[in-house]
Amino acid sequence: SKPNITMTMRIPSLMLRICGMKVVVVVLLSLLLSSVFGASPPPPSPPLPHIFVMVADDYGWANIGYHSNEMNSKEVQTPTIDSLCKQGVELDRHYAYQFCSPSRCAFLSGRNPIHVNALNVEFVANLNDTQSGYSGISLNMTLIPEKLRKVGYATHFTGKWDVGFATTAHLPINRGFDTAFGYHTHQNDYWSFDNNVCNQTADLWHDYAPAYSLLNPTTCSQQNQTGCVYEDDLFTSHVLKELDAHDPATPLFYYWAHHNVHEPLEAPLAYYNKFPFINDTNRRLYAAMTNHLDTDLSMVVDMLKQKGMWNNTLIIFLADNGGPTYLGGGANNYPLKGSKLSNWEGGIRVNAFISGGYVPENMRGTKLEQFVGMEDWYATLSHLAGVNPFDDVAQKAGLPPVDSLDLWPLLSGANQTSPRTEVHIGNGCCCCVERTVYVQGIIIPPYKLLIHAVNQSFWQGPLYPNSTVIAPSGTTDCGDEGCLFNIIDDPSEYTDLAKRHPDIAKHLRKRIAEVDKTVFNPNRGDAIAQMCATFDDKYHGFVGPFVKI
Numbered sequence: 271s272k273p274n275i276t277m278t279m280r281i282p283s284l285m286l287r288i289c290g291m292k293v294v295v296v297v298l299l300s301l302l303l304s305s306v307f308g309a310s311p312p313p314p315s316p317p318l319p320h321i322f323v324m325v326a327d328d329y330g331w332a333n334i335g336y337h338s339n340e341m342n343s344k345e346v347q348t349p350t351i352d353s354l355c356k357q358g359v360e361l362d363r364h365y366a367y368q369f370c371s372p373s374r375c376a377f378l379s380g381r382n383p384i385h386v387n388a389l390n391v392e393f394v395a396n397l398n399d400t401q402s403g404y405s406g407i408s409l410n411m412t413l414i415p416e417k418l419r420k421v422g423y424a425t426h427f428t429g430k431w432d433v434g435f436a437t438t439a440h441l442p443i444n445r446g447f448d449t450a451f452g453y454h455t456h457q458n459d460y461w462s463f464d465n466n467v468c469n470q471t472a473d474l475w476h477d478y479a480p481a482y483s484l485l486n487p488t489t490c491s492q493q494n495q496t497g498c499v500y501e502d503d504l505f506t507s508h509v510l511k512e513l514d515a516h517d518p519a520t521p522l523f524y525y526w527a528h529h530n531v532h533e534p535l536e537a538p539l540a541y542y543n544k545f546p547f548i549n550d551t552n553r554r555l556y557a558a559m560t561n562h563l564d565t566d567l568s569m570v571v572d573m574l575k576q577k578g579m580w581n582n583t584l585i586i587f588l589a590d591n592g593g594p595t596y597l598g599g600g601a602n603n604y605p606l607k608g609s610k611l612s613n614w615e616g617g618i619r620v621n622a623f624i625s626g627g628y629v630p631e632n633m634r635g636t637k638l639e640q641f642v643g644m645e646d647w648y649a650t651l652s653h654l655a656g657v658n659p660f661d662d663v664a665q666k667a668g669l670p671p672v673d674s675l676d677l678w679p680l681l682s683g684a685n686q687t688s689p690r691t692e693v694h695i696g697n698g699c700c701c702c703v704e705r706t707v708y709v710q711g712i713i714i715p716p717y718k719l720l721i722h723a724v725n726q727s728f729w730q731g732p733l734y735p736n737s738t739v740i741a742p743s744g745t746t747d748c749g750d751e752g753c754l755f756n757i758i759d760d761p762s763e764y765t766d767l768a769k770r771h772p773d774i775a776k777h778l779r780k781r782i783a784e785v786d787k788t789v790f791n792p793n794r795g796d797a798i799a800q801m802c803a804t805f806d807d808k809y810h811g812f813v814g815p816f817v818k819i
Contacts, residue, residue, distance in 0.1 A: 317519075317521065317582055318421070318422070318423070318521035318654070318655055318656070319521065319582055319583065319584050319628045319654055320518075320521060320522040320523075320524075320574075320579050320582055320583040320584070320628075321418075321423075321521075321522065321523045321524070321583075321584050321586065321651060321654070322522070322524045322526070322570065322574070322583055322584070322585050322586070322626070323377075323523075323524065323525045323526065323586045323588070323647075324526050324528060324567060324570075324585070324586070324587050324588070325374070325377070325429075325430075325525075325526070325527045325528060325588050325589070325590055326528055326530065326531065326563060326587070326588070326589045326590070326621070327370065327430060327527070327528060327529060327530065327531060327532035327589075327590055328370075328531055328532045328533070328589075328590070328591065328592075328593055328594050328599070328601065328610055329531055329560075329589035329590075329592075329593060329601070329620070329621050330531075330556075330592065330593025330594075330595070330601030330602045330603050331592060331593065331602070331603040331604070331606050331616060331619070331620075331621065332346070332593075332602040332603060332604040332605075332730075332732070332734075333346055333531070333556065333557075333560050333593060333601055333602055334346065334348055334351060334352075334560075334621045335347070335348040335349070335351060335352035336351075336352050336355050336356075336360065337621065339604065339732045340732070341732040341733040342602065342732060342733050344547070345545055345547075345548055345553070345554075345557045346557065346560065347544070347557070347560070347561045347564065348560060348561070348563075348564040349564065349568075350564045350565070350567050350568035350571065351563075351564050351567060351587065354567070354571070354585060354587065354623065354625035354626075355587075355623040355625065356635060357625050357629075357634055357635065358585070358623050358624050358625030358626065358629050358633075358634060358635075359623060359624045359625075359629060359633050359634070359636050359637070359638060359681060360622075360623045360636070360637040360638065361622040361623055361624070361638055361642060362637050362638060362639045363619065363638075363639055363640060363641045363642065364588065364619070364620055364621075364622035364642050364643075364644075365618050365619060365620070365641065365642070365643050365644065365693050365695075365713070366588070366589065366590055366591050366618055366620045366643075366644045367383045367388070367590075367591060367618065367644065367696065368591055368592070368610060368611055368612055368613055368617040368618055368697075369390055369590075369591050369610055369611055370390060370430075370432055370456055370532075370590050370591065371387060371389070371390045371405070371406065371432045371433060371456065372386075372387050372388050372389070372390070372696070372698070373590040373591055373644050374430075374431075374432050374433050374527065374590060375387040375406060375407050375433050376643070376644040376645040377414075377588070377644050377645070377647055377648070378407065378413045378414055378415075378433060378525075378648075379407050379411045379412075379413060379414075379645075379648065379672075380414065380645050380647075380648025380649060380659060380661070380672040380673065380674035381411070381645055381648075381670060381671075381672060381673045381674070382643065382645050382673045382694050382696065383696050383698075384694060384696035384707060384709060384785070384788070384789045384790065385670035385671075385673055385788065385789075385790045386407055386408070386411065386670070386790065387405070387406055387407060387433070388696045388697070388698035388707040388789075388791070389405070389698045389699060389705055389707065389791075389794070390456060390698075390699075391405045391705065391794055392405050392455055392456065393405075393467065393797055393798070393801055393816070394436075394794050394795045394796055394797055394798070395436050395794075395795040395796075395798050395816075395817045396792070396793050396794055396795030396796075397795065397817070398793075399792060399793065399795075401667060402669070402792040402794075403792060403793060403794055403795050404434050404436040404437070404440065404794060404795070404817070405434050405435075405436065405794055406432070406433035406434020406435075406440065407433045407434055407440075407445075408664070408667075408669055408792075409437075409439055409440065410663055410664050410666075410667035410669055411661060411663070411664045411669060412661045412663050412664065413445050413446045414446070414523075414647070414648050414651055414652070415427070415445070415446030415447050415523060415525070416445065416446030417446075417648075417651075417652055417655065417657050417659070418446075418521075418523045418651065418655050418657070419446055419448070419523075420657065421521075421655050421656060421657055422520065422521060423520075423521045423522065423523045423655065424448055424516060424517075424520050424521070424522050424523070425446055425447045425448050425523045425524075425525075426447060426448060426449045426450075426512055426522075426523070426524050426525070427442045427447040427449070427450045427451070427452065427525045427526075427527070428450075428451050428452055428505050428508055428509050428512075428524075428525075428526050428527070429452045429453075429505055429526055429527035429528055429529060430452060430453060430456075430457075430527040430528070430529060430532075431450075431452055431453065431454050431455075431527070432454070432455065432456055432527070435454035435455075435813075435814070435815055436815060436816060436817045437815050437817050437818070438478075438815045440815065441475075441478070441815065443477050443478055447525075449477060449512065450475070450476070450477055451475070451476045451477070451481070451505070451508050452474070452475065452505070452527065453465070453473040453474055453475070453529075453813075454473055454475065454813055454814070455467075455473050455813060456532075457529075457532050457533060457534070458472070458473040458474070458501070459491075459501075459534060459536070460492075460500055460501045460502065460529065460534065460536040460537075461486055461490040461491050461492065461495070461498055461500065461501070461536065462486060462488070462490060462491065463485065463486070463501060465813060467802075467805075467813065468801070468802035468805050468806070468813075469802070470811070471802075471805050471806075471811055471812065471813050472485060472811060472812045472813070473812065473813040474501075474812070475812070475814065480809050480810070480812035480814060482810070482812070484499075484504060486498045486499060492534075492536045492537075495538065495539055500536075500537075500538050500562075501529055502528065502529050502530055502562060502563075502566060503538070505526070505528070505529065505566075506566045506569060509524070509526055509566075509570060510569060510570070510573050512524075513570065513573045513574065513577065514573060514577070516577065516579075518577055518578055518579045521655075522579070523651075526570075528563055528566065530559045530560070530562055530563040530566075531556055531559040531560055531563060531593075531600075531601070533594070533598060533599065533600075535552055535555035535556060535559065535598070535600050536555065536559075537555055537558035537559045537562060538558075538562065541558035541559070541561055541562050542554065542555065542558045544557075544558065544561060545557045545558055550735055550736055552598065552599070552600035552735055553600055553602075553734075553735055553736070555600060556599075556600030556601060567587075571585075574626075580626065580627045581627035581628075582627060582628055583626040583627055583628055584624060584626050584628040584629065584654070585624060585625040585626040586624055586647065587621070587622060587623050587624070587625070588620065588621075588622045588644070589620035589621045589622065590620070590644075591610045591617060591618065591620060592606070592608070592609060592610050592612075592615075592616045592617040592618060592619065592620060593609065593610060593616070594609055594610040594611070595608075595609040595610075595616070595726070595728075595730055595734065595735070596609055596610075596611070596726065596743065599735075600735065602730050602732075602733075602734040602735070603615075603616030603617075603730060604729070604730045604731060604732050604734060605729070605732075605761070605762050606619060606729075606761065606762060606763075607727070607728070607729050607762055607763045607764075608724075608725075608726045608727065608728070608763075609726035609728075610726075611725055611726055612724055612725045612726035612727070613695050613697060613710050613711050613720055613724055614720075614724060614726065614727065614763060615757065615761060615762070615763055616726070616730075617726065618695065622642075624681060629681075630682050630683055632683050633681065633682060633683045638680065638681070638688075640680060640686075640687065640688035640690075641688055641690050641691075641693055641713065641715055642677055642680075642688055642690055643673075643675075643690055643693055645672075645673050645674045646674050646675050646676075646677050646689075646690060647674070647677070648672060648674035649672065649674035649675055649676040649677075650674070650676050650677040650678050650681070652674075652676075653676045653678050654678060659672050659674055659676075660672065669790070670788070670790045675688075675689035675690050676689060677689070691714065691715075692712060692713065692714050692781070693712065693713035694709055694712055694785050695709065695710055695711035695712060695713070695720070696708070696709055696710065696789075697709070697710035697711075697722075698791075705791070705794065706791075707789050707791040708786055708789060709782050709785045709786040709789065710722060710724070710782075711752075711782070712778050712781050712782050712785065713757070714777075714778060714781070715757075715758065716756045716757060716758035716759065717754060717755070717756055717757070717767075717771075717774055717778060718754070718755045718756075718757045718763075719752045719753070719754050719755075719768075719775060719778035719779065719782065720748050720752060720753050721748050721749065721750060721751075721752045721753075721779070721782065722747070722748060722749065722750070723745050723746070723747050723748070724745065724746050724747075724748055724753070725743075725745055726743065726744070727743075727744040727745055727746040728743070728744050729762065750779075751768060751775065751779070752768055752775055752778065752779055752782075753766045753768055754766060754767040754768040754771060754774060754775045754778070755767060798816055798817060800816070801816040804816045
């Protein structure tokens with residue numbers, strides 16, 4: 271028999287008359303079906319990656335295994351670093367500043383050093399500017415750990431701070447890190463922790479106060495290591511302890527600014543004795559310290575794997591500048607020209623790679639030759655954490671905006687081009703009274719132009735330093751017209767092309783002049799008279815904040 275169409279339509283018609291809208295029927299039916307059959311919940315969001323950053327200090331281009339050569343490969347012992355790079359993505363054109371503090375300021379603030387800090391001054395203050403009148407990063411610039419902590423990251427710092435400590439507000443524990451253990455300044459002794467200021471003042475802090483209980487006996491030195499703890503061993507133990515205590519369910523951001531391989535050249539005898547075949551003392555110490563750095567990283571990798579965190583961890587390995595090849599430095603940037611404290615490639619093109627289980631499988635074992643800058647990690651990490659890299663606090667204070675560009679589409683293989691089409695090369699005095707900051711160069715691939723006097727103008731050989739060549743020096747005056755190089759075809763900067771390509775040189779000079787107008791160089795003040803008294807009286811012989819605001 272035929273179905274009773276009138277009866278079939280009766281209930282829906284009634285519902286429509288009662289509810290007045292057809293859409294309500296759909297909603298009610300959906301709810302009924304969901305309750306009866308059970309609707310599938312939306313898929314969970316993937317966990318935020320753990321991010322572990324290691325910054326190697328003053329690391330020479332040729333002093334890492336994957337850049338070594340036939341003559342120095344025996345003494346460059348970095349098996350963990352080489353393995354991680356091979357499993358990850360080598361960043362062949364990663365650029366930093368020519369010395370320490372500005373590179374660290376760039377990484378943490380997301381700004382080119384010319385827009386945050388291009389100087390290495392430390393013990394100064396301008397009491398008329400309570401935000402930017404000090405060394406390092408302005409207090410109104412938001413640091414990357416602050417961004418990450420807002421979305422649930424646990425944030426930890428260990429090692430070399432070097433981005434300002436004049437006030438308590440500058441300390442890492444007050445700039446986005448949950449914990450902080452390290453030293454404030456450019457360097458200290460690996461055994462005594464002294465930084466040669468104010469008559470034997472130790473520089474080692476844990477969170478809010480000096481690490482009094484960790485001070486070595488006064489007899490400790492490179493010559494007398496009995497009963498002493500090497501500073502980087504102290505740091506490594508601390509890092510491993512924090513990793514071991516970390517809950518893997520919580521996303522982790524760890525920033526380890528390693529002391530190695532910055533001077534003074536000092537190493538535990540167990541490492542020094544591995545290299546008896548090196549007859550140059552500085553080179554031998556540098557090799558020992560490099561091997562120590564590698565060993566420290568291997569223990570971190572083991573701990574991350576032991577904790578079950580490795581598959582969701584991104585390792586970022588960076589050097590803060592090229593190796594120091596001047597007297598006492600011990601490094602080698604072969605085949606690149608120049609050294610730390612110069613804007614030749616040997617001073618600013620640095621060792622860098624990413625690794626870890628979070629690196630996409632399609633990118634493992636690759637080398638990227640696209641250009642990236644130290645400041646670009648800020649936007650990249652913000653992207654991975656799902657936060658906006660825009661710095662509204664700095665904008666309200668009238669400070670330079672974030673320069674950082676998101677590298678993740680490049681690093682993940684989503685595209686083949688870098689968002690960075692220019693590298694702006696700043697120049698400022700490392701450690702002197704004169705504090706002029708200006709743009710000394712620019713890279714617009716494949717060309718690089720440098721103007722005015724460029725220091726450390728020499729090339730090292732494949733085995734350096736050695737007994738026949740001891741710390742050559744020299745300056746090349748590129749003048750106002752500039753020295754022009756094709757750094758893709760001529761990475762060692764042998765051939766100046768300025769006269770051969772005057773139009774290209776002119777275009778790059780114009781861009782330098784344009785960028786130079788944006789330089790941020792506040793008056794950071796002068797030495798504070800009561801500083802040494804503060805170190806002695808308030809901190810009992812330790813370096814610490816010396817201005818109260």
